Amino acid sequence: MKNQTNLLPIKSTKPIPLYSSEQLYAMEQAWFVEGHDSFGLMKQAAWQMAQHIEQLYEQKQLNISSSATTYVPLRHMRQHRVSIWVGKGNNGGDGWLIAYYLQQMGWQVQVLTVGFESDDFDTNDTTVFSDAQKALKEALLANCLINALKIVLVS
DSSP: OOOOOSOOOOOOOOOOOSSOHHHHHHHHHHHHHTTOOHHHHHHHHHHHHHHHHHHHHHHHHHHHHHHOSSOOOOGGGSOOEEEEEEOSSHHHHHHHHHHHHHHHTTOEEEEEEESOOGGGGOTTOOOOOSHHHHHHHHHHHTTSSGGGEEEEOOO
């Protein structure tokens, strides 16, 4: 019996590197020489990723719509949903900002956290050290994730 779903098959291709690590390092250094900080770079990367996710989703919807025998509602007809797992490091900071940007674009965002304590979400704490903490605070102060926040305990 054949399993029928709306999902497209996943292509098992290896990613193609766009830049070498040396080239990326040089681009980062040029960013800093221009007077920008690392949090600004994190925001730029998160914005680009959110845009890429949006484009991939729109392309998937177009592919499904053109190959489906029944009508598939497009973007304005239903809300996109996404779950983003974040930890406490800078990759988690990227995740918080991606979640923030996607939510600003109209997505329903659920953030699953790993390794956080309840006081990590205190927006009244003025102590901010890392870019990841800045990203978390920016997302929480914008009220975009508070209702979607889940704390996942890992033992």
